[in-house]
Amino acid sequence: KAGVTQTPRYLIKTRGQQVTLSCSPISGHRSVSWYQQTPGQGLQFLFEYFSETQRNKGNFPGRFSGRQFSNSRSEMNVSTLELGDSALYLCASSLLAKNIQYFGAGTRLSVL
Amino acid sequence: EDQVTQSPEALRLQEGESSSLNCSYTVSGLRGLFWYRQDPGKGPEFLFTLYSAGEEKEKERLKATLTKKESFLHITAPKPEDSATYLCAVQVSETSGSRLTFGEGTQLTVNP
Numbered sequence: 001k002a003g004v005t006q007t008p009r010y011l012i013k014t015r016g017q018q019v020t021l022s023c024s025p026i027s028g029h030r031s032v033s034w035y036q037q038t039p040g041q042g043l044q045f046l047f048e049y050f051s052e053t054q055r056n057k058g059n060f061p062g063r064f065s066g067r068q069f070s071n072s073r074s075e076m077n078v079s080t081l082e083l084g085d086s087a088l089y090l091c092a093s094s095l096l097a098k099n100i101q102y103f104g105a106g107t108r109l110s111v112l
Numbered sequence: 113e114d115q116v117t118q119s120p121e122a123l124r125l126q127e128g129e130s131s132s133l134n135c136s137y138t139v140s141g142l143r144g145l146f147w148y149r150q151d152p153g154k155g156p157e158f159l160f161t162l163y164s165a166g167e168e169k170e171k172e173r174l175k176a177t178l179t180k181k182e183s184f185l186h187i188t189a190p191k192p193e194d195s196a197t198y199l200c201a202v203q204v205s206e207t208s209g210s211r212l213t214f215g216e217g218t219q220l221t222v223n224p
Contacts, residue, residue, distance in 0.1 A: 004155070006155075031209075031210050033210050033211070033212075035212075035214075042214055042215070042216045042217065043156075043199065043201075043212075043214040044214075045211045045212065045213070048209050048210050048211060050209070050210075055209045055210075056209040056210070056211050058211070090155050090156070092155075092212075094210055099210075100146070100158055100161055101146075101158070101210060101212060102158060103148075103155035103156045103157070103158075104155050105153075105154055105155045106154075106155050
C-alpha cells in the first residue's frame with residue numbers, strides 16, 4: 001500500500017511569489033493535516049481537512065490556505081512568500097479524524 | 113494552552129547502553145499521546161500511540177509508557193540504526209479534531 005505522497009520534494013521561490021504544494025493521502029484515508037517544521041519552532045499544525053471541509057486551523061496568517069478534493073487529495077497554498085516561510089511542509093493522512101496520522105516525506109521550501 | 117516538553121534535547125549513547133527519553137505534557141483532556149521517529153530529510157514515522165495512564169507498548173528495542181503527566185520512551189540495548197530524532201505529540205479534546213501538538217524532539221545518536 002502506497003504511503004503519503006507529497007510533491008514536489010524541493011522548491012525554491014523568491015519573496016513575494018506564491019506556491020502550491022500537493023499531498024496524496026494513503027488510499028482510503030479521508031483526513032489530511034498539514035504541518036510546518038522549522039528548526040526554531042518545531043512541528044506546528046497548519047490545518048486539517050476532512051471530506052473536503054476544513055475542520056481545524058492553526059495559528060498561521062491568512063496567506064496560508066488549503067483545500068481538499070473529492071478524492072481526498074489536498075493542496076496547500078502560500079501567497080506572498082516571506083523569508084520566514086522557509087521550512088519543511090509535512091502532510092499527514094489518517095483513516096478518520098482523530099486516528100493515527102501517517103506522514104509524507106515533506107516538501108522542502110526555500111524562500112530567497 | 114497545550115504544552116509538550118521533551119528531554120533531553122540531545123542524547124548520545126554507546127551501542128548497547130540503555131536509556132530513556134522523557135515527554136511531559138500539560139493539556140486539558142488528553143485523547144492520545146503519540147511517539148514518532150524522524151530521520152534526516154524524511155517525514156515522521158509512527159511508532160506508538162498510548163491512550164490511558166498505565167498503558168505500555170513495545171516494539172523491538174523500544175518501549176513506551178504513559179502516566180497522567182508524562183510519557184517515557186525506553187530504549188534497550190540500542191543500535192546505531194536507532195539514531196534519529198524522536199518526537200512526542202499529544203492529541204486533545206474532541207473539538208480539536210486531528211490536531212497534534214508536538215514537542216521539540218530528542219535527537220538520539222548511538223555510537224558503535
